Amino acid sequence: MPEYADDELAAHLRAAIMRLRRRLVQETDSELSIPAMTVLGLLHRRGEQTVGQLAAAERVQPPSMTRTVTCLERDGLVARRQGESDRRQVVVSITEDGRTRLAADRDRRTEWLARRLADLTPDERAVLDEAAPILEGLATA
Amino acid sequence: MPEYADDELAAHLRAAIMRLRRRLVQETDSELSIPAMTVLGLLHRRGEQTVGQLAAAERVQPPSMTRTVTCLERDGLVARRQGESDRRQVVVSITEDGRTRLAADRDRRTEWLARRLADLTPDERAVLDEAAPILEGLATA
């Protein structure tokens, strides 16, 4: 039987997301901000992307992405170059330093959550394993 | 078979939480801020609480909760009063206006998510129904 009435699932899920997000931010010990880390991850998985593509993928406005990319470039973790076919575009790529930092940081950043997950029962972990791609789908629908 | 390797579940879950939270903030059309709405919900469910209890429940520092409560009081949605046994404490309670606003806002605020949930298959909804309390547990563990 379902845990919540239909109307309540959305409310409870929303509350859980908000609290868990704050917890993830608080418990994280990393030199990389969350947006920076996320962009590095995107570039690692998808290869080089324009600022516009990155902004769309993360659903932020272009100025927010410009800011994140500027920080990453200053730290030598990504490189900017002018688009070839369309010279208005700015193509962003991850550097070797970026990949190194990504790997190191990914571990630290997910450590708290990974420990919490390890405390769950196998059944609970299985539920979250199924839930993760569904949540991801909700975010990008 | 699991969707993700052990190490990857935490990383994917974290990314999904971050994106979904931003989406929830963006798609929300409401007069109440998210912290304000959450505090009203707490007072509704638990009855009156001290500022310290509210801060602990939401895992924010006392000054952050003071700020939220001050906004809510200015709008007449909660009332403050001095604690009886310990006069350093401030007891916060929800007003009738607060309950009315909470009900109206809860619908608006969860509307986007509720619509998204309605688009899922029954199986997917069932997974999230099981996942919600587990996520809540992670946030407060």
Next chain:
DNA sequence: TATTGTTATACTCTATAACTATA
């Protein structure tokens, strides 16, 4: 003219530090 990205500016939520008042 329309679009890509940047700069300038402001807002929201959060935190830490210092303070007030009670205990």
Next chain:
DNA sequence: TATAGTTATAGAGTATAACAATA
């Protein structure tokens, strides 16, 4: 002294508006 809450201040992440360069 120690604790509950507030005030003052700062920082991170986001947005909108105005601008530059290119299509």
